[in-house]
Amino acid sequence: MNRELQRLIEASNNIVFFGGAGVSTESGIPDFRSPDGLYRQKYRYPPETMLSRSFFDKHTAEFYDFYRGKMLFLQAKPNKAHQMLAKLEEQGRLKAVITQNIDGLHQQAGSKTVLELHGSVLRNFCMSCGEFYPVSAILESEGIPRCSCGGIIKPDVVLYEEGLNNDTLYQAVEYLRRADMLIIGGTSLAVYPAAGLVQYYRGNKLVLINKSETPLDNSANLILRGLITEELGE
Incomplete structure (x- = not known):
């Protein structure tokens, strides 16, 4: 020190x-703003857009493709x-x-x-009934992760626009x-x-x-x- x-x-x-x-x-x-950060990489949409609440609501499956690949580093x-x-x-x-x-x-x-x-990627919840899920519910699912009640599971993270x-x-x-x-x-x-x-x-x-x-x-x-x-x- x-x-x-x-x-x-x-x-x-x-x-x-x-x-x-x-x-x-x-x-x-990786961080967002450094020369090698998320914001300097090329995607179909800017990362700020894909991590926004409106994108989550309108393009949920595409949000999760990006989220699983770029936001979860559970080996760290x-x-x-x-x-x-x-x-x-x-x-x-x-x-x-x-x-x-x-x-x-x-x-x-x-x-x-x-x-x-x-918030935290380790916490996730059903938007319909409020049931909480571990991050494994995101990783082990394909497409849009869903609760046993049928509702969409959302990460307990603050997205842009929230x-x-x-x-x-x-x-x-x-x-x-x-x-x-x-x-x-x-x-x-x-x-x-x-x-x-x-x-x-x-x-x-x-x-x-x-x-x-x-x-x-x-x-x-x-x-x-x-x-x-x-x-x-x-």
Whole structure:
């Protein structure tokens, strides 16, 4: 771990981590916006369109063809950053992980208080009766996955054109307001409304771990441009 980051952590007891795709890329999950990311690849429709609620409703089978091939990376394992965050929570220093990721790797690493702003691919539900299904219901089906009641199963992820969960947003705001240290990692803070949440942080120890610049660089106490597994990991 970076020495200055370690010093700030040791002087804090109410840390919140706010993370994005860069936390998961080092576990082998591709991001959206990098040169090799999803948005730079060629498809019949732009990825933003195929991951929208209107596309899901109108072209459900085609949505699932794309979703199964490009959004599910169940072989991925938590990396050193995930593991360090779980360790900091166990020590009582880290109070919450607020993540834009949908892969469940924070929980797999052992983190307990994880606020998933964009949902999780591991949870799925019937749009008719509300029955919940594991991700295997998506993987082991063909075409449109259906509930035993006949309804369509939808991933519990926030698609474009859908709003974030109000309860999750409220909890995130409360954790950020109380935090004495905020670590932002693996996100360029370009995705709203999620990125707008960091404005609720009132502390004076702001750390940014990201390969590229962010809108908060001028406000940060510490900026680290290396890999998050090296800067935050053991």
